[in-house]
Amino acid sequence: MRRPLRCGIGIGKRQMVPLVTLFGGGGFLGRYVAQELMKTGARVRIAERDPSNAYDLKPLGGLGQSQFVAASITDPVSTRRAVEGADAVINLVGVLAGDFQKLHVDGARTVARAAREAGASAFVQISAIGADANSASAYGRSKADGETAVHAEFAGATILRPSILFGPEDSFVNKFASMASHLPVLPVIRGPVRFQPAWVADVAQAVAAAALDPERHAGKTYELGGPRAISMADLNAWIADAIGAKTMFVPVPDAIAAAMARFGGWLPGAPITADQWAMLQKDNVPAPGSEGFAAFGIEPKPLEAIAPTWLVRYRRQGRFSLNAPV
Numbered sequence: 001m002r003r004p005l006r007c008g009i010g011i012g013k014r015q016m017v018p019l020v021t022l023f024g025g026g027g028f029l030g031r032y033v034a035q036e037l038m039k040t041g042a043r044v045r046i047a048e049r050d051p052s053n054a055y056d057l058k059p060l061g062g063l064g065q066s067q068f069v070a071a072s073i074t075d076p077v078s079t080r081r082a083v084e085g086a087d088a089v090i091n092l093v094g095v096l097a098g099d100f101q102k103l104h105v106d107g108a109r110t111v112a113r114a115a116r117e118a119g120a121s122a123f124v125q126i127s128a129i130g131a132d133a134n135s136a137s138a139y140g141r142s143k144a145d146g147e148t149a150v151h152a153e154f155a156g157a158t159i160l161r162p163s164i165l166f167g168p169e170d171s172f173v174n175k176f177a178s179m180a181s182h183l184p185v186l187p188v189i190r191g192p193v194r195f196q197p198a199w200v201a202d203v204a205q206a207v208a209a210a211a212l213d214p215e216r217h218a219g220k221t222y223e224l225g226g227p228r229a230i231s232m233a234d235l236n237a238w239i240a241d242a243i244g245a246k247t248m249f250v251p252v253p254d255a256i257a258a259a260m261a262r263f264g265g266w267l268p269g270a271p272i273t274a275d276q277w278a279m280l281q282k283d284n285v286p287a288p289g290s291e292g293f294a295a296f297g298i299e300p301k302p303l304e305a306i307a308p309t310w311l312v313r314y315r316r317q318g319r320f321s322l323n324a325p326v
Contacts, residue, residue, distance in 0.1 A: 020211055021045045021083045021120075023073055023111055024092030026054030028169050029126070032204035033090065035060055040212060047071040047082040073107035079114045088122035088211040089115035091150075097273060100142035108146040112153035122214035123157040124207055125150045129196075129223055129284050131161055137278035147221075156218035158210040160203070163225040163284050166303055167200035168310040173303075176236055180245040181314040187252045189260075189272060190280040191233030196225030199301045206296045217295075223286035224293055226300045232280075242307060243314040 020037050024030045025046030031054070037044045038061040046054045051068035058066050071082035073093050083089050091111045095103055108125060115123045131143035143161075150157045166173045179186055203224055210217040230238070233249065240247045252260075261277035272280075286292055293300045 017041050017043055018087040018212060019043045019045060019085060020088045020090060021047055021086040021115075022090050022092065023047045023071070023079075023082070024094075025057070026051075027092060028167065028171075029165060029200055029204060029207075030054070030092050031057060031169075032167070032200050033092065033207045034066070036201075036204045036208035037211070038062070038065055040208065041065075042208075042212065043067070045069060045082065045086065047079075073111050074102060076110050076114065079110050080118070083111070083114045083118045083120060086115070086118060086120050088124070088214070089118075089120050090124045090126075090207060090211050092126045092207075094126065094128070094143075096139065097275070100138050101145075104139075104142035104146040105149050109149035109153055112150040112157060116154045122211050122218065123150070123154040124210045125157055125159050126207070127159050127161045129161045129163045129225065129286060130279060130282065135278075136281060137275045139275055139279055156214060158214070158217045158219070159221040160207060160210060161221065161223045161286075162203045163196040163198050163223075163286070165200045165203060166197045166307060170200070173197070173239060173307060173311070176239050177243055177311055177314045180236070180240045180247045181243055181316075183247065185248045185250060186236065187271075188233050188236055188249050189252050189257045190254070190277075191231060191236075191251050193232050193280050194229045194283040194285055195232070195235065196229045196285040197235075197303050198224050198226045199303075199306055202226075202293060202298055202300045205298055206293060209296045220291065220295075222292055222295060223290040224300075225286040227302050229283070229285050230303070238304070239307075239311070242304075242311050244316065245314075 020042050022034055022044055025034050026048045034044050034057050043065055045067040047069050048054050049072050051070050069082045071078040073079055091108055093103055112123055127143045127147050130140045131147060132140050133144040135141045147159050164172050206224060236249055261272045261274045
């Protein structure tokens with residue numbers, strides 16, 4: 001039987017605050033989710049294969065507000081130990097390459113089952129825009145199969161599908177900014193494909209809200225994209241302009257890019273894999289009519305309002321560059 005979420009209401013009574021187990025709390029999104037949960041006063045148990053990767057989160061919360069446990073979603077025993085006594089469980093674990101079945105499907109199923117058996121009131125699964133059982137990419141299919149596996153184990157699970165995340169520690173915007181700051185000419189693969197980048201802190205706020213308010217969000221699926229879509233070509237151009245780079249961009253014909261992708265699985269230094277190429281055949285934007293940030297009362301922030309504050313480090317004179325953000 002699932003326990004109702006505990007809250008810290010009541011004068012003169014002992015406060016009972018929810019305990020949330022966060023798998024992948026030491027990752028890019030996880031660090032922001034942990035902080036959003038801490039803001040609410042919730043206790044956060046961060047489950048990582050190597051908990052020391054997340055120890056820098058400890059001073060960001062109150063005394064005793066954070067816990068750290070060694071656990072892997074591929075190991076049912078450590079997973080059950082990590083969710084013991086938890087009121088809500090969040091699974092952030094995901095990879096862009098590797099064993100998708102093991103992590104996105106079997107691992108997600110293991111966490112959802114453990115959460116249900118532990119009596120948790122809420123379960124939040126982080127999926128991705130593009131999750132589709134009929135996707136041309138193994139990544140997209142595995143994300144869809146993971147959602148199905150989670151629902152089979154935890155009927156009231158909330159599914160969140162974010163678009164590309166951006167933030168000071170991301171590996172997407174920073175990757176292009178680094179290349180543009182060093183190279184005078186850059187190839188652009190699949191220039192027309194569109195993304196709807198979402199600010200990582202906005203997504204983290206939605207994740208925390210879904211975990212702490214299952215009465216409102218249980219059983220629902222949300223697609224989280226930023227306020228506007230932008231093509232790969234326009235994104236590269238904007239990044240170059242934001243860092244003051246005079247980069248020349250050269251579109252790569254699809255036939256050549258597809259040939260490059262065929263070698264991406266084993267050729268060292270290949271810029272793209274066959275599965276990533278398959279993912280780039282469709283826009284990474286929320287489906288028309290899908291529920292998104294508005295369901296959480298969040299007005300997503302645009303890339304151009306946030307990114308310049310950290311992209312300044314890629315400018316030749318850093319913050320002393322002409323027109324650099326203050």
